[in-house]
Amino acid sequence: MSPLIVLVNTIVLRVAPKEKSGSAASMSETGAEVGAALGIAVFGSLLAMIYRLRVDLPEGLPESVTSAAEQGMPSAAAxxxxxxxxxxxxLLAAAENAFTTGLTTVSYLSAAVALVLAILAALYLRPKAGDGSAEDEVTSQEPERAPAQA
Structure with missing residues (x-):
């Protein structure tokens, strides 16, 4: 994750005007923190939901044990x-199976979201011709010619 954060911050600071680089850096950091918190909340909730749906506890357990074990892997282990x-x-085998299923599903979903975002970034974050980027300035400048000497 760290190399990605460095790359994103570098991109943000390169495209921001120098007088607004402080604001750009703080917005980038805030976005990273909010994104991380939302990702943990959403994917963690999804993992918990899949665990509860997929846990197949053995027969013959008391109701109090069953309801506690359905809450999550730590409860089942305790x-x-x-x-x-x-x-x-x-009980542990059933809980581990449900947890692994949830974790695998969330991992695949996370990878799919990352792939979609990478494709969108590649399509929509390309510099446009004439937008004043440094690349345009380099390619559009004519080399200076020395005056012809007689």
Whole structure:
């Protein structure tokens, strides 16, 4: 993640006018913090939802154990310590399977979102001809010619 943050900050600071570079840097940092918080919240909630939908607990467990184990992997692990070895093994296997399914799904979804954003960035963040970018200035300048000497 760190190389990506450095790259984004470099791009932001290169395109911002020098007199507004402080504002650009702070906006970039704020966007990164908000994006990270939203990503954790959204993908974490999705992971918890998938866990609850996919956890298939073994038969014969008391209702209090079942409802607590459905809350998440840490709860299932804590409850498993209080159960006999056979039931604990089944409970942990079911919880690990549900957690792995959720984590895999969220990872694939995250990769898909990153791919879509990369494609959008490639399509829409290209410099336009004549927008005053440094690249335009270099390519549009004619080399100076020395006066012809007789």
């Amino acid at each position: 409850i498993a310590e209080q159960l006999p070895a056979a039931q604990a093994g089944e």
